[in-house]
Amino acid sequence: xxxxxxxxxxxxxxxxxxxxxxxxxxxxxxxxxxxxxxxxxxxxxxxxxxxxxxxxxxxxxxxxxxxxxxxxxxxxxxxxxxxxxxxxxxxxxxxxxxxxxxxxxxxxxxxxxxxxxxxxxxxxxxxxxxxxxxxxxxxxxxxxxxxxxxxxxxxxxxxxxxxxxxxxxxxxxxxxxxxxxxxxxxxxxxxxxxxxxxxxxxxxxxxxxxxxxxxxxxxxxxxxxxxxxxxxxxxxxxxxxxxxxxxxxxxxxxxxx
Amino acid sequence: xxxxxxxxxxxxxxxxxxxxxxxxxxxxxxxxxxxxxxxxxxxxxxxxxxxxxxxxxxxxxxxxxxxxxxxxxxxxxxxxxxxxxxxxxxxxxxxxxxxxxxxxxxxxxxxxxxxxxxxxxxxxxxxxxxxxxxxxxxxxxxxxxxxxxxxxxxxxxxxxxxxxxxxxxxxxxxxxxxxxxxxxxxxxxxxxxxxxxxxxxxxxxxxxxxxxxxxxx
Numbered sequence: 345x346x347x348x349x350x351x352x353x354x355x356x357x358x359x360x361x362x363x364x365x366x367x368x369x370x371x372x373x374x375x376x377x378x379x380x381x382x383x384x385x386x387x388x389x390x391x392x393x394x395x396x397x398x399x400x401x402x403x404x405x406x407x408x409x410x411x412x413x414x415x416x417x418x419x420x421x422x423x424x425x426x427x428x429x430x431x432x433x434x435x436x437x438x439x440x441x442x443x444x445x446x447x448x449x450x451x452x453x454x455x456x457x458x459x460x461x462x463x464x465x466x467x468x469x470x471x472x473x474x475x476x477x478x479x480x481x482x483x484x485x486x487x488x489x490x491x492x493x494x495x496x497x498x499x500x501x502x503x504x505x506x507x508x509x510x511x512x513x514x515x516x517x518x519x520x521x522x523x524x525x526x527x528x529x530x531x532x533x534x535x536x537x538x539x540x541x542x543x544x545x546x547x548x549x550x551x552x553x554x555x556x557x558x559x560x561x562x563x564x565x566x567x568x569x570x571x572x573x574x575x576x577x578x579x580x581x582x583x584x585x586x587x588x589x590x591x592x593x594x595x596x597x598x599x600x601x
Numbered sequence: 602x603x604x605x606x607x608x609x610x611x612x613x614x615x616x617x618x619x620x621x622x623x624x625x626x627x628x629x630x631x632x633x634x635x636x637x638x639x640x641x642x643x644x645x646x647x648x649x650x651x652x653x654x655x656x657x658x659x660x661x662x663x664x665x666x667x668x669x670x671x672x673x674x675x676x677x678x679x680x681x682x683x684x685x686x687x688x689x690x691x692x693x694x695x696x697x698x699x700x701x702x703x704x705x706x707x708x709x710x711x712x713x714x715x716x717x718x719x720x721x722x723x724x725x726x727x728x729x730x731x732x733x734x735x736x737x738x739x740x741x742x743x744x745x746x747x748x749x750x751x752x753x754x755x756x757x758x759x760x761x762x763x764x765x766x767x768x769x770x771x772x773x774x775x776x777x778x779x780x781x782x783x784x785x786x787x788x789x790x791x792x793x794x795x796x797x798x799x800x801x802x803x804x805x806x807x808x809x810x811x812x813x814x815x816x817x818x
Contacts, residue, residue, distance in 0.1 A: 346776045348732045348753060385801065390732055416620045421755060421799045441617055443757075443799060466653035468728055468757045516728055516757075545715070547726045570726055600732040600753045 348600040349564045350390035350571035351588050352549060353578045355380060357426075359398050360406040377410045381418045384578070387585035389420065390600060393446070393519070393573060396426030408440045415441020425473055425519070429457075431464055438469060446519055448473040449492050452499060455513060462514025471549075472515040476503035476536055477523045486535050495523035503536065504543050511544045518544060519573070522552040529555025529576070537567030549573050557583055557591035564597050604631040605812065606644035608671070608687075610651075610661040611636075618650040618684060621798035625809040638670045646811065647674045649792075651686030655711075655760070656698035658686050668704045675706050675790050680816040683792030688785065689760060691792050697760050707785055709766030714759050718778045725778045728759040735773045735783050735795065742772065742818055744791050744810050752803040754795035756783075761794065789816030 355362050361375040381392055394414075396407045404427055411424055424437045425446025434445050451458050451472055462470045475495055480487040488503035507518050520540050522533035532550045541548040547570035550563040554574035563572045577583050589599040605626070607619045615634055622632045633640060641647055649671055651658050662668045671691070674681050683691045690703050695711035703711075718725040732753040737745045756775070762782040764771060772791065773784035783794045791811070797804035 346734045347729065350731050415617060416624070419617075419621055419624070419798060419805055420801050421757075421796075439616060441620065443617070467759075468652060468730070517730065545727055547728070547730050570731070 346598065348390070348598050349569075349592065350549075351388075351560065351585055351592075351599070352391045352393055352571055352573045353384045353389050353585065354393040354395060354551070354573050354575045356395050356397050356575070357407060357410060359403050360410050363397070378413050378417055381414045384585060385418045385420055388589060388600065389585045390571070391421040391423065392418070393423045393425065395446070396424065398427070401427070408436055411437060411440040411442050423471055423519075425471070431461055434461055434465055434469075438465065442469075444469045444471045444517070446471045446473040448475065451510060452490060452492055452501070455509065458510055458515055459513040462516070467514045467516035467546075470515050471517045471519050472507075472510040473519040473521065474503060474507060474510075474540075475521050475523050476533075478533065478536070486539070488533075488536050488539075491523055495526070504539050507540045507544050507548075511546050515546060517547045517549065519549045519551060525553025526551075528553050531555060531559040532563045532567055532569075532572075534562060534567045537563060537569050541568040541570070547571060557588050558595075560588050561592045561595045561597055564592065565595065602629060602631055603645040603812075604633055604643075605646040605648060606641045607632065607634045607648045607650060608641060608667055609634050609636045610658070610665055610667050612651055612653050612658050612661055612686075615650045617796075617798045618648060621805060621808050622648070622812070625805050626812060630812050636665050636667065638666065641670050642673060642677075644679075646680045646682070646814075647671075648682045648684065648811075649687035649690065650684045651690060652757075653686060654698055655686060655689060655695045655701045655703070658690055659701055659703060662690065662704075671704055672706065678789050678816055680811060680814045681790045682811050683785075683790070684798070685758065685794060685796055688792035688794055689762070691785070691790070692762065692766075695760060706790055707767070707770055707787065709762050709770070709782075709785070711760045712763050712766075714761055714777070717761075717763075728757055729761070729777045730757045731755065732800075733775050733777065733795075735775055737773050738771060739786075739818070742786070743814050744772075744786075744807065746806075746810050746813075748803055748806050748810075754783075754793070754797065754800040754803060756795045758794060788818075
């Protein structure tokens with residue numbers, strides 16, 4: 345199969361600045377989204393995800409300008425998530441130069457929003473972001489539920505069922521984050537990734553827990569992910585995207601080199 | 602200074618297309634985003650972009666009489682570039698939205714990946730999304746100048762042009778479960794299923810080639 349598995353660095357942006365300390369040694373301004381996007385593009389990133397974590401609604405306009413700036417200088421696909429609640433939010437991001445938007449809590453609050461957005465803008469730009477936590481006891485068949493509010497609030501919704509439903513409503517891609525693994529560096533929740541990837545016909549991006557390059561390859565091989573997302577292993581200069589691709593290629597995974 | 606018109610019919614990522622063209626134009630070409638027929642017909646080169654569903658795209662184009670303008674540009678001999686849904690709109694018909702008649706610069710009919718790839722669960726996701734290889738058929742064509750054979754470009758689509766629907770006009774092929782036509786070309790018309798504006802260096806090179814192309818092979 346000739347289609348490459350994608351490697352996607354994820355950047356958290358607060359009020360126009362990249363946070364969670366990106367630490368490239370030779371970068372002039374480590375908080376500048378454009379500088380960092382350019383750097384990842386040079387390293388061979390296949391796409392970029394920007395997550396707007398700006399707390400106040402008024403400051404969200406800043407993100408529109410960030411997207412405009414990045415999209416006029418970096419020519420790879422951009423996904424923007426965080427605070428996407430209305431078709432108007434989507435339109436502004438797409439007009440600014442985003443290719444896709446990530447919808448998370450707004451989909452949980454009102455699933456029909458995903459259907460309306462897909463009908464208006466096309467499934468190709470609607471990514472539904474799912475934050476899932478394992479709720480089954482050890483020894484039980486594994487089961488995961490959707491959590492909101494950064495993993496604090498349970499919804500009682502089964503994650504695999506939710507992914508199926510969101511695709512039925514028009515999601516063109518699923519961004520799947522394991523809240524159990526996020527920030528642990530223990531690797532993806534491979535069983536979760538595989539369960540969702542095999543349940544839906546659209547591409548699945550695995551997220552949460554990457555601590556080394558083999559974890560990325562595991563996500564593709566064992567998790568059956570179509571793309572893998574990571575933040576800290578790239579941000580802190582531990583590895584480049586190029587190194588990640590070399591590792592995946594060495595394990596026989598097709599990548600864009 | 603020459604001009605390139607990016608046709609604005611209210612759908613899709615024409616800003617990304619315009620930004621990529623501006624990036625490679627380096628001030629030597631004027632990039633106009635417009636729906637005005639006179640402006641489009643006066644431009645030295647024309648790009649028909651597009652994302653979204655074909656029914657809405659065709660409806661908007663017909664409303665603005667863009668379909669007729671595109672036919673006139675094609676007949677004028679000036680370089681015309683179609684991108685993604687813009688490429689599909691140049692065909693005769695698409696199976697999307699229960700079947701939609703398109704502009705008809707080419708005779709081919711667009712089909713659905715989901716039908717063609719059925720029975721291979723898990724192996725081939727639809728949409729076909731990501732970086733795939735583009736095999737150039739006439740590699741010496743000026744539009745391929747400086748682009749390595751089998752370079753990867755960025756695709757996002759669920760509908761596609763079958764090889765059998767592109768006889769004599771297929772300028773590149775791509776494999777996704779089977780080979781399909783990823784670029785159609787005839788005379789001054791060149792149209793890509795992938796998004797050059799999202800395909801990093803190879804895509805920018807294709808746009809630069811378009812700005813240098815005189816519309817002849």
